[in-house]
Amino acid sequence: MTKFKIVFALLFSALIAFNANAQVKKAPVKKKPVIVKKTVVPKAPVAKKLPGTRIKITTDSGVIVVRLYDKTPLHRDNFIKLVTEHFYDSLLFHRVIQSFMIQGGDPQSKTAAPGIQLGGGDIGYTIPAEFDTALFHKRGTLAAARMGDDVNPKKESSGCQFYIVQGKKWTDEEINMMEMQTGKKFSALKRRMYKTVGGTPFLDMGYTVFGEVESGMNVIDKIASVEKDGANRPLGDVRMSMEMVK
Numbered sequence: 001m002t003k004f005k006i007v008f009a010l011l012f013s014a015l016i017a018f019n020a021n022a023q024v025k026k027a028p029v030k031k032k033p034v035i036v037k038k039t040v041v042p043k044a045p046v047a048k049k050l051p052g053t054r055i056k057i058t059t060d061s062g063v064i065v066v067r068l069y070d071k072t073p074l075h076r077d078n079f080i081k082l083v084t085e086h087f088y089d090s091l092l093f094h095r096v097i098q099s100f101m102i103q104g105g106d107p108q109s110k111t112a113a114p115g116i117q118l119g120g121g122d123i124g125y126t127i128p129a130e131f132d133t134a135l136f137h138k139r140g141t142l143a144a145a146r147m148g149d150d151v152n153p154k155k156e157s158s159g160c161q162f163y164i165v166q167g168k169k170w171t172d173e174e175i176n177m178m179e180m181q182t183g184k185k186f187s188a189l190k191r192r193m194y195k196t197v198g199g200t201p202f203l204d205m206g207y208t209v210f211g212e213v214e215s216g217m218n219v220i221d222k223i224a225s226v227e228k229d230g231a232n233r234p235l236g237d238v239r240m241s242m243e244m245v246k
Contacts, residue, residue: 052076054214055083056245059093060238061223064164064216065245066142072130075144075157075210080244082160087123089241093223094118095232099168100200102223103145104240105161117231119161126156127208135209136190138199140220141165142211157208164213166224167199178202 052067053076068076082088092109095118096102108121127144137143142164144157175191178184178201186194186201194201213220226234 052211053080054245055079055211056243057088057216058241058243059219059223061226062216062219064219065214066164066211067214068142068211069135069209071132071135072208072210074127074130075208078127078159079162079210082123083242083244086242087160090239092118093234093238093240095163096224096226096228096234096238097232098224099166100224101163101165101167102220103161103163105145105158107160114235114237115229115233118233119231122161123159125159126152127159129155129157130208130210131155131205132209133187133205136193136199137165137167137201137203137207137209138193138212139165139167139197140213140217141199141209142213143203143207143209146207155206155208164220165200165203166220169196169198170194170201175201 052070055066055068057064057066068079070076087107088105090110091104091107092112093102093104094106094109094112095104103119106118106121107123109118112118126146135141142162145161145163146152146155146157149155172191172195175186175194179186182202184205186204190201190204193199223234223238226236226238228234
C-alpha cells in the first residue's frame with residue numbers, strides 16, 4: 001500500500017468514528033428540583049368554646065357565667081326553662097358559707113323581709129338524680145340543692161334551688177379520712193383537683209352536679225365572704241338575674 005493510500009485509510013476511519021460518535025445522544029443531565037420556601041404566616045389560634053348552654057348570672061357583686069352540662073339533660077333543660085321564664089330574677093343568694101358554697105333559688109326570697117330564714121321554698125316538683133362519676137364537686141361547680149336523705153332517699157334535686165361551690169383545697173390525709181368514713185374512693189384525677197384547685201369532695205355522688213363556672217369565680221369569693229346571720233343569710237341582700245348567652 002502506497003503512503004497516499006495509508007493516509008487516506010486513516011482519514012476515512014477517523015471520519016467514520018466521528019460520525020458514529022455524533023449519532024450517540026448524550027444522556028440528559030438530571031436537575032435537582034428547586035424547592036421554593038414560602039413564608040407561612042401562622043394563624044392566630046381560634047378559641048373554641050366547650051359544648052353546653054351558657055347562663056349569665058348578674059348579681060349585686062358582679063357577673064358570673066356558668067356552662068350547663070349536656071350529660072345531665074334533665075337538670076340542664078329545667079334550668080334553661082326557669083331562666084327563660086325569668087324565674088330567678090330578683091331572687092337572693094340566701095345561704096352563703098365561706099370555703100364551702102353560695103346557695104340561691106328559693107322563690108320565697110324575692111319578697112323576704114330581712115332576718116327571715118330562707119331555704120324552704122320550692123317550685124312544686126323535684127328532678128331525678130343524674131349522678132355521673134366524671135362530674136364532681138371541684139371549685140366552681142354548679143349543683144342542685146335537695147332535701148335530706150331521711151325524707152329524700154332517692155336524692156332527687158330541688159326543682160329550683162342550686163348552689164355554686166367555692167370550696168377549699170384538701171390534703172392527702174384529709175381525703176384519705178373521707179375515703180375511710182364514706183367507703184368511696186377518689187380517682188387520681190379527683191384527688192389532684194381537690195388538692196390543687198379545691199372543692200367539696202364530701203358531696204360527690206350525693207348531689208347532682210350539672211354545670212360549672214366559666215368566669216366570675218372572684219364574684220363567688222366576694223359573695224361567700226359577706227357578713228351573714230346565724231342562718232348564713234347575708235345581712236345585705238345579694239340579688240340575682242339570669243339570661244341565656246352564646
